[in-house]
Amino acid sequence: EGIKAATLPPPGLWLRDYNSFYYADHVNNAHGDRVANQTALIYANVPRLLWISDVKVLDGYLGVDALLPLEYKDLKGFNRTFGVGDVFFEGSWSWHLKQWDLALAAGAWAPTGDFSRDNPTLAGNGYWSEMLTAGATWYPDEDKKWSVSVLNRYEFNQKQEDTDITPGQAFTVEGGISYAILKGVEIGPIGYYQQQVTGDRGTGASGERDRVAGIGPEVSVFFPDMMLGISLRYAYEFLAESRLQG
Numbered sequence: 001e002g003i004k005a006a007t008l009p010p011p012g013l014w015l016r017d018y019n020s021f022y023y024a025d026h027v028n029n030a031h032g033d034r035v036a037n038q039t040a041l042i043y044a045n046v047p048r049l050l051w052i053s054d055v056k057v058l059d060g061y062l063g064v065d066a067l068l069p070l071e072y073k074d075l076k077g078f079n080r081t082f083g084v085g086d087v088f089f090e091g092s093w094s095w096h097l098k099q100w101d102l103a104l105a106a107g108a109w110a111p112t113g114d115f116s117r118d119n120p121t122l123a124g125n126g127y128w129s130e131m132l133t134a135g136a137t138w139y140p141d142e143d144k145k146w147s148v149s150v151l152n153r154y155e156f157n158q159k160q161e162d163t164d165i166t167p168g169q170a171f172t173v174e175g176g177i178s179y180a181i182l183k184g185v186e187i188g189p190i191g192y193y194q195q196q197v198t199g200d201r202g203t204g205a206s207g208e209r210d211r212v213a214g215i216g217p218e219v220s221v222f223f224p225d226m227m228l229g230i231s232l233r234y235a236y237e238f239l240a241e242s243r244l245q246g
Contacts, residue, residue, distance in 0.1 A: 001151060001174060002176055002190050002218050002220065002231055002233055003147070003149060003175075003176035003177065003178035003186060003188045003190055003218050003220060003231075003233075004101070004137050004147055004149045004176070004178065004220075005135060005137075005149045005150070005151035005174050005175045005176065005190075006101060006102070006103050006135025006136050006137045006149045006150060006151040006175065007101040007103070007137045007149065008050070008052060008061075008063065008092060008094040008101070008103050009050065009052055010052060010061075010096065011052045011053060011054040011061055012051075012052060013049075013050070013051050014049075014050040014051075014052070015047065015048070015049055015050075016047075016048040016050065017045070017046070017047050017048070018044070018045070018046040018047075018048065019043075019044075019045055019046075020042075020043070020044045020046065021042070021043050022040070022041070022042040022043075022044075022246055023040070023041055023042075023246050024038070024039070024040045024237075024244040024245055024246025025037065025038070025039050025040075025246070026038060026244070026245060027243065027244055027245075028240045028241055028242065028243065028244075028245050029241070029242065030208045030209075030241055030242045031241065032239060032240065032241045034245075038075070038076065038077070038244065039074075039075075039076040040073075040074070040075050040076070040244055040246065041072075041073075041074040042071065042072065042073050042074070043071070043072045044069050044070065044071045044072075044085070045069075045070045046067050046068070046069045046070070047067065047068060048065060048066070048067035049065060049066055049067070050063060050064075050065035050092075051063055051064055051065065052092070052094065057093070059095060060093045060094055060095045060102070060104075061093070061094050061095070061096075062091070062092070062093055063091070063092040063093075063094065064089070064090070064091050064092065065089070065090055065092065066087065066088060066089040066090075067087070067088050068084065068085070068087050068088075069084070069085035069086070069113075069123065070082075070083075070084060070085070070123075071083060071084075071085050071123040073120075073121040073122075073123070074121070075120060075121050078119070078120055078121055079119055079120075079121045080121060081119070081121040081122055081123070083113060083114050083122060083123035083124075084112070084113055084114075084123060085112075085113040085123035085124060085125075086109045086110060086111055086112055086113045086123075086124050086125055087109070087110050087112045087113075088107060088108070088109045088110075088131075089107055089108065089110075090105045090106060090107020090108070090131070090133070091105065091106060091107065092104070092105040092133075093105070099138065099139045099140075099142075099144075100136060100137065100138055100139070101136065101137040101149075102135070102136050102137075103133065103134070103135050103136075103151075104133065104134050105131075105132070105133035105134075106130070106131070106132055106133070107130070107131050107133070108128060108129065108130045108131065109125070109128065109129040109130075109131065110128060111124055111125060111126050111127055111128060111161065112124065113125070115160075115161065115162070116162070117162050117163050125160070126160045126161045126162065126163070127157055127158050127159060127160040127161065127166075127167065128157075128158040129155050129156065129157045129158065130155070130156045131153055131154065131155045131156075132153065132154045133151065133152070133153050134151075134152050135149065135150055135151035135152060135175070136149070136150060137149040144180075145179060145180040146177075146178070146179055146180075147177070147178045147186075148175070148176075148177050149175045149176055149177075149178075150173065150174075150175040151173070151174050151175055152171070152172070152173050153171070153172040153173075154169065154170070154171050154172075154197075155169060155170045155171075155172075156169055157169060157170070159202070163202070163204075164202045164203055164204075165200055165201065165202035165203070165204065165205045166200065166201040166202055166205075167200050168196045168197060168198040168199050168200050168201075168209060169196070169197045169198045170194060170195065170196050170197060171194070171195050171197050172192065172193070172194040172195075173192070173193050173194075174190070174191065174192035174193070175190070175191065176188050176189060176190035176191065176218060177189055178218075178220070184221060184222040184223065184224065185219070185220070185221050185222075186219070186220045186221075187217070187218065187219045187220075188217070188218060189215065189216070189217060189218070190215070190216060190217070190218045190233050190235065191213070191214060191215040191216075191235070192212075192213065192214050192215075192235065193211070193212070193213040194211060194212050194213075195209070195211040196209040196210050196211060197209070206242075208241075208242040209241075209242065210240075210241055210242035210243040211239070211240075211241050211242075211243075212237055212239060212240045212241070212243060212245070213237065213238060213239040213240075214235035214236055214237040214238065215235060215236060215238065216233060216234040216235040216236055217233065217234060218231060218232065218233035218234075219231065219232055219233075220232075
């Protein structure tokens with residue numbers, strides 16, 4: 001989510017459109033050492049519709065949102081596929097205080113996308129996953145030129161169709177530090193860390209637990225007259241275990 005990862009918009013109907021490009025050229029083992037060459041190119045366009053109501057509970061706004069990924073995956077030696085991924089929907093509870101933005105949410109990924117155990121380029125994961133979210137953005141100065149944001153997510157995965165494997169639970173933390181160099185223009189570093197917390201279960205399940213971490217810069221611009229925001233960020237994965245590094 002970038003430099004203000006934990007900040008949800010004020011009441012209203014909002015559309016966010018994420019465009020994510022991921023490139024990797026190798027796979028690491030459980031110790032983070034390169035063990036195989038594997039070129040992967042993944043592009044995802046992810047429209048996300050948010051409605052934040054003006055209904056307040058304990059001074060926090062209630063909201064709902066949903067997203068649907070459109071994914072292109074090209075894995076050398078396997079296949080290349082474009083398809084519709086798994087739909088996600090959630091309810092949120094957010095606050096906008098004098099020096100803080102706070103957010104809580106609970107949602108689920110539904111296995112609506114195409115999935116096959118023999119074709120890893122298909123966009124669907126083939127299992128339900130429930131996700132809890134909690135985060136905060138802190139503005140140290142009264143003018144809110146500086147911000148520090150942290151967003152935490154925890155996922156509970158269910159049994160995967162056609163494989164009898166239940167993927168392990170996952171924890172993700174992301175966020176950033178930003179500074180407004182001009183009105184509506186913010187820059188700063190962003191980062192993320194994801195860890196598989198529990199092992200996979202089921203016949204043929206891997207005993208390895210993957211993790212990954214990335215860091216990079218972001219620039220974000222908001223045009224108040226058009227109610228339009230645009231951001232660009234780059235992340236380099238400096239740590240990857242039991243997975244691609246890119």
